[in-house]
Amino acid sequence: MKKDEVPQDDANMLQGKTRELQYALDKEGNYTAVKSVGWQAKNEIMQNAWDDIHEQVAAAKAAVLNGEKSTLYYHMVRKLMDVHILSGYSKIWQWRIKRHLQPKHFAKLSDKILNKYVAALDMPSIAALNDIEYED
Amino acid sequence: MKIDFEHSMAAHCENGATVNLLNHYGKKLSEPMIFGMGSGLFFIHFTFIKMHGLPVTAFRPMPGLIFKRVNKALGVKVTTKKFKGNPEKSMQALDELLTKGIPVGLVVGVFHLTYFPEPYRFHFNGHNIIIIGKEGDNYIVSDPTMEELVTISSEDLKRVRYAKGTYEPNGKMYYINYAPDVYPDLKESVIKSLKKTCRDMLDIPGWIAGAKGIQFLSKKIRKYPQKLTKRKASLYLGQIVRMQEEIGTGGAGFRFLFSAYLQEAGDLLNHPELRKYAQEMTAIGDKWRDFASQAARICKGRPKEGETYDSVADLLFEIGNEEFVFFKKLKKEIKNW
Numbered sequence A: 001m002k003k004d005e006v007p008q009d010d011a012n013m014l015q016g017k018t019r020e021l022q023y024a025l026d027k028e029g030n031y032t033a034v035k036s037v038g039w040q041a042k043n044e045i046m047q048n049a050w051d052d053i054h055e056q057v058a059a060a061k062a063a064v065l066n067g068e069k070s071t072l073y074y075h076m077v078r079k080l081m082d083v084h085i086l087s088g089y090s091k092i093w094q095w096r097i098k099r100h101l102q103p104k105h106f107a108k109l110s111d112k113i114l115n116k117y118v119a120a121l122d123m124p125s126i127a128a129l130n131d132i133e134y135e136d
Numbered sequence B: 001m002k003i004d005f006e007h008s009m010a011a012h013c014e015n016g017a018t019v020n021l022l023n024h025y026g027k028k029l030s031e032p033m034i035f036g037m038g039s040g041l042f043f044i045h046f047t048f049i050k051m052h053g054l055p056v057t058a059f060r061p062m063p064g065l066i067f068k069r070v071n072k073a074l075g076v077k078v079t080t081k082k083f084k085g086n087p088e089k090s091m092q093a094l095d096e097l098l099t100k101g102i103p104v105g106l107v108v109g110v111f112h113l114t115y116f117p118e119p120y121r122f123h124f125n126g127h128n129i130i131i132i133g134k135e136g137d138n139y140i141v142s143d144p145t146m147e148e149l150v151t152i153s154s155e156d157l158k159r160v161r162y163a164k165g166t167y168e169p170n171g172k173m174y175y176i177n178y179a180p181d182v183y184p185d186l187k188e189s190v191i192k193s194l195k196k197t198c199r200d201m202l203d204i205p206g207w208i209a210g211a212k213g214i215q216f217l218s219k220k221i222r223k224y225p226q227k228l229t230k231r232k233a234s235l236y237l238g239q240i241v242r243m244q245e246e247i248g249t250g251g252a253g254f255r256f257l258f259s260a261y262l263q264e265a266g267d268l269l270n271h272p273e274l275r276k277y278a279q280e281m282t283a284i285g286d287k288w289r290d291f292a293s294q295a296a297r298i299c300k301g302r303p304k305e306g307e308t309y310d311s312v313a314d315l316l317f318e319i320g321n322e323e324f325v326f327f328k329k330l331k332k333e334i335k336n337w
Helices: A040-065 A071-078 A083-090 A094-100 A111-120 A126-132 B013-024 B029-036 B067-073 B085-101 B156-162 B187-202 B210-227 B230-246 B252-269 B275-301 B310-332
Strands: A020-025 A032-037 B044-051 B053-059 B078-081 B104-108 B129-133 B140-143 B148-154 B173-178
Touching: A020 A094, A020 B252, A032 B252, A040 A071, A040 B230, A040 B275, A071 A111, A071 A126, A071 B275, A083 A094, A083 A111, A094 B104, A111 A126, B013 B029, B013 B067, B013 B129, B013 B173, B029 B067, B029 B187, B029 B252, B044 B210, B053 B230, B067 B078, B067 B187, B085 B104, B085 B156, B085 B173, B140 B156, B187 B210, B187 B252, B187 B310, B210 B230, B210 B310, B230 B252, B230 B275, B230 B310, B252 B275
Parallel strands: none
Antiparallel strands: A020 A032, B044 B053, B078 B173, B104 B129, B104 B173, B129 B140, B140 B148
């Protein structure tokens, strides 16, 4: 890749916070570092991955509204977590979390446990955890 | 309090942290040099190890290895510490080192990394940053993937140091405790690193690593449309491109960085023939970029005429073959150096 071929396709993936370094050839054929705001191929692949996540979040929301899952499940998926990661942050055993993803078990939880989930998911309150419409 | 520290950006975080730390201790090396001396070029495809439900493809060795190899070659000694389940102690240890004027490398998760671009914030726990000071409650961070210095609050820093999920960092930190006054000559370790890269790409037993690993992946891709749903197939293919391009590889899965290293190594060793090899590797790198473009179009469901899973698999097979021939030739060339 030559220096002037380094793509500068901005899809706001870096949000103007930084640029990425690419290595390319200058006119003399020597390698040099060039800053890039993005590349279309990469942006599209990234968008594809996020589209998939958004679909999973929408499916999670539907599952909660159908009464199949608790709101905890929705917020877990929304934070890109699985039971393993949530267990790490909340220090609650995975098998217990799996129970709490069911509405009937979740409804019976004490404030102490709920607050652990609130902290693990970086949310402001138990009310937010119960709210399917809540977003950061 | 802020240590006088020169921040420079890098394509990859581990390379960059190594460049900046060594520079602070009087050894200025370029990113390609660090990458190459650490034998950073690699390839492996796992079908059985998955992340976020997708098979893992790596274009580099295990995290931490490049840093370790370069320090060994230079005679630099590093202290590494982990503080499992003890965040308070880990923050205290960090502060103590900073007051002594020692810059500290940390391994952190990016999901809660407040200054990071949001589209890149996944539960990935292998990011390297260097802390170079503290002002009030905020730490000053030299993050090799950021253009300028950034800051993070102590609460947020604690959280990313104790990120959860796969490969939990557990407050891991590292710093240089000894650097020689006179650094050794690099020629020998450069030759050694090239030989190691040839071995990594040619001689690892099994079929998943090195040049033959690339061909193994090609065969897997060919079967994606039959074995997976349309959605899953595109995510599998996309994940390969993400590992190749997105995670700070400097383009083409480190192939351009390696070419840059071949140029520098050629000048250092006074072996101009390495420049020809750099040219060849650049051409292979360009093919990796073609692979990524084609794959992206397939994932988006708007391929150009003739572009299918079969055609990208063909291209990848060809790349694997070219790398095999390339490293065979390079191995022979440098055998008696």
